[in-house]
Amino acid sequence: SQKIEQNSEALNIQEGKTATLTCNYTNYSPAYLQWYRQDPGRGPVFLLLIRENEKEKRKERLKVTFDTTLKQSLFHITASQPADSATYLCALDRGYNNDMRFGAGTRLTVKP
Amino acid sequence: NAGVTQTPKFQVLKTGQSMTLQCAQDMNHEYMSWYRQDPGMGLRLIHYSVGAGITDQGEVPNGYNVSRSTTEDFPLRLLSAAPSQTSVYFCATTTRGGRVNTEAFFGQGTRLTVV
Numbered sequence: 735s736q737k738i739e740q741n742s743e744a745l746n747i748q749e750g751k752t753a754t755l756t757c758n759y760t761n762y763s764p765a766y767l768q769w770y771r772q773d774p775g776r777g778p779v780f781l782l783l784i785r786e787n788e789k790e791k792r793k794e795r796l797k798v799t800f801d802t803t804l805k806q807s808l809f810h811i812t813a814s815q816p817a818d819s820a821t822y823l824c825a826l827d828r829g830y831n832n833d834m835r836f837g838a839g840t841r842l843t844v845k846p
Numbered sequence: 847n848a849g850v851t852q853t854p855k856f857q858v859l860k861t862g863q864s865m866t867l868q869c870a871q872d873m874n875h876e877y878m879s880w881y882r883q884d885p886g887m888g889l890r891l892i893h894y895s896v897g898a899g900i901t902d903q904g905e906v907p908n909g910y911n912v913s914r915s916t917t918e919d920f921p922l923r924l925l926s927a928a929p930s931q932t933s934v935y936f937c938a939t940t941t942r943g944g945r946v947n948t949e950a951f952f953g954q955g956t957r958l959t960v961v
Contacts, residue, residue: 780951834950
């Protein structure tokens, strides 16, 4: 069966360090992979999208990699700040009609 | 420009009751979907619509109905509420065209408790 696993339920890091979150998938061939941020009591908010033929994407302090051989995406936040504390979700999409599937999320806490 | 609006924000139902969760968008997006979010399970797709008059089932459709009579609205109906439907429900919209995907915009969610 299809599985999307985000490496840990929670990740605690010190302010200024780089946070690295992992998204692994099995029995799936996504055309796109997206990362979302979700704050408590709010809906997810889009951060980055990476296509299957792209290895890396950057946006300000965010970087996403996508390895279709390893079936894995890494999401990095550099120079992390307490304001980056939130739950981060990865989502895989085969790119037609529908079928965007989400991981359970990783709750990131950045301590001052 | 409100984006995606869900009502109500909170709801408590008794087992067996029915209700409709409302979702409205002013972004003129073709694609709308409903997800439920449960602890440790991520967002699971319930139903989706690729345009007015067209709906289809997602991963967990049982116990829910949808309709799409306009581009703007996509209500989710619980036919006979069960405690297993206690969850947070999110409506999302996106523009889709062939294999060109775009980001999804989510509403604020409806927290539903079935007792």
